[in-house]
Amino acid sequence: MGHGFGQLYKLRGIVMYRISHFEQKLFTGIISHGFPNTIRRIAENFPYIAPPVALCYLSYDQLEKEHHRLMLKNPADFENDQ
Helix, strand or coil: CCCCCCCCCCCCCCCCCCCCCCCCCCCCCHHHHHHHHHHHHHHHHHHHHHHHHHHHHHHHHHHHHHHHHHHCCCHHHHCCCC
């Protein structure tokens, strides 16, 4: 094909503009816009995620306690052993 990667086809009627990788400012506004946006997104999704996570944790904790209780030996079964 003789072309570089990303230039293997022709699009007709579509104009594409690109900025050089060296001209982009990657971390512009990361503290002023990015961090508050991340906090907002977490706060919006918290009511949907927290109840199932809490329910799973509580059920797992109770099941582990019950499993530990069932694995203990009963001392009354060994009273007559010599």
